[in-house]
Amino acid sequence: MNQTQAYIQENKERFLDELLELLRIPSVSADPKYKSSVADTAKLVASYLKKAGVNKVEVCETAGHPIVYGEFIKDKSLPTVLVYGHYDVQPADPLELWETPPFEPVIKPTKRHPKGAIFARGACDDKGQLFMHVKAFEAMLKSKNVPCNIKFMIEGEEEVGSVNLEKFCKKEKNRLACDMVLISDTSILDNKVPSITTGLRGLTYLEVEVTGPNRDLHSGVYGGAVANPINILSKMIAELHNKRGEIAIPGFYDDVDKVSKSERKAMNQAPYNEKSYMRDLGVKVLHGEKGYTTLERTSIRPTLDVNGIWGGYTGDGAKTVLPSKAFAKISMRLVPHQDPEKVFKRFKKHFESIAPDSVSVKVTPHHGGDAAVTPTDSAEYRAAEWAMTQTFEKAPIPVRSGGSIPIVALFGNRTQGKIRLAGIWSG
Numbered sequence: 001m002n003q004t005q006a007y008i009q010e011n012k013e014r015f016l017d018e019l020l021e022l023l024r025i026p027s028v029s030a031d032p033k034y035k036s037s038v039a040d041t042a043k044l045v046a047s048y049l050k051k052a053g054v055n056k057v058e059v060c061e062t063a064g065h066p067i068v069y070g071e072f073i074k075d076k077s078l079p080t081v082l083v084y085g086h087y088d089v090q091p092a093d094p095l096e097l098w099e100t101p102p103f104e105p106v107i108k109p110t111k112r113h114p115k116g117a118i119f120a121r122g123a124c125d126d127k128g129q130l131f132m133h134v135k136a137f138e139a140m141l142k143s144k145n146v147p148c149n150i151k152f153m154i155e156g157e158e159e160v161g162s163v164n165l166e167k168f169c170k171k172e173k174n175r176l177a178c179d180m181v182l183i184s185d186t187s188i189l190d191n192k193v194p195s196i197t198t199g200l201r202g203l204t205y206l207e208v209e210v211t212g213p214n215r216d217l218h219s220g221v222y223g224g225a226v227a228n229p230i231n232i233l234s235k236m237i238a239e240l241h242n243k244r245g246e247i248a249i250p251g252f253y254d255d256v257d258k259v260s261k262s263e264r265k266a267m268n269q270a271p272y273n274e275k276s277y278m279r280d281l282g283v284k285v286l287h288g289e290k291g292y293t294t295l296e297r298t299s300i301r302p303t304l305d306v307n308g309i310w311g312g313y314t315g316d317g318a319k320t321v322l323p324s325k326a327f328a329k330i331s332m333r334l335v336p337h338q339d340p341e342k343v344f345k346r347f348k349k350h351f352e353s354i355a356p357d358s359v360s361v362k363v364t365p366h367h368g369g370d371a372a373v374t375p376t377d378s379a380e381y382r383a384a385e386w387a388m389t390q391t392f393e394k395a396p397i398p399v400r401s402g403g404s405i406p407i408v409a410l411f412g413n414r415t416q417g418k419i420r421l422a423g424i425w426s427g
């Protein structure tokens with residue numbers, strides 16, 4: 001281990017230069033304008049893997065952005081770890097909120113990081129983390145400390161729903177076979193309170209379209225006589241929760257995983273200050289399902305949120321339109337055992353049933369993903385716990401995160417591997 005640490009110290013400057021080079025490429029997967037930059041980023045990641053000593057490296061083309069795959073097989077009888085990460089980033093808008101340009105990384109000291117932190121799009125989601133794994137491998141290999149086989153799968157479409165990764169995983173099932181999957185694409189509670197993410201919520205995302213009259217009408221002439229689809233849609237959305245803050249779709253909670261009292265107790269021991277949470281968000285009270293704490297509402301309970309709503313006239317000034325259509329994008333965060341497709345069907349059936357005869361309703365699915373949870377009593381978890389304790393000088397707390405990484409559940413289903421999520425801070 002000392003030799004590995006020494007190698008890191010000797011090469012620290014080079015590592016930093018390489019990371020900054022990676023952060024400079026605008027690999028925005030959602031915007032076709034950046035397609036060649038995304039491809040360049042894949043090539044750079046592949047070159048870093050080769051340089052690190054991964055002997056089989058391939059940039060695999062997909063119908064969208066490429067997947068970088070690499071493997072280092074030391075001995076087939078040894079266990080295999082598959083490292084997953086993504087080199088694509090979210091769009092950097094709104095640009096005016098950036099103090100420095102998003103693709104020109106700078107190192108600045110902050111209150112939380114007096115020694116300096118890197119500011120750039122992707123620095124801590126997920127270029128920083130994937131880079132950390134590549135360099136950890138390099139340092140271990142060069143100091144002859146690699147104890148197992150390692151595979152890397154670094155994709156370029158995580159921020160757009162990993163659309164082509166599922167196909168890739170199915171096709172490459174044998175190549176991707178592993179004993180565990182290591183993912184650093186979540187956050188830790190705090191630098192002083194390290195944590196490992198052991199669960200992620202799933203997702204059902206959809207869009208609704210409510211149609212009233214066959215064309216936009218004048219509200220002065222027709223208002224009061226014809227149903228306004230925006231009014232109707234708002235009412236229908238309001239009916240999706242009951243007074244207890246529960247989701248009012250029949251059968252929605254049928255498959256929800258019941259978390260034991262002892263696990264709920266452990267979960268609520270994570271440091272959390274409700275007052276500063278509210279202050280940070282600028283809200284006077286919190287809102288959610290009755291009978292659960294904020295930590296539980298954002299991790300072990302499912303949710304339903306409208307992510308966007310539009311229709312009619314939204315430009316400057318006034319236009320007295322009675323619109324023909326109203327739309328909304330709605331997402332539901334799911335917990336273990338809830339099936340995204342089943343939830344979609346339940347939503348659709350319910351939404352259609354509460355629509356009055358004055359409108360017609362169309363419900364269209366977007367992407368979805370299963371929730372995932374991993375045990376904390378396994379050898380793999382204990383190894384991650386040990387590693388983080390060495391670094392942070394404190395044992396990490398297991399936490400469940402409210403977000404979704406659709407591919408996590410897929411790994412569990414498609415490879416023989418077990419899922420281990422290591423939420424390691426980097427930035």
Ligand SMILES: [Zn+2]
Binds near residue numbers: 158185
């Ligand atoms: Zn990410």
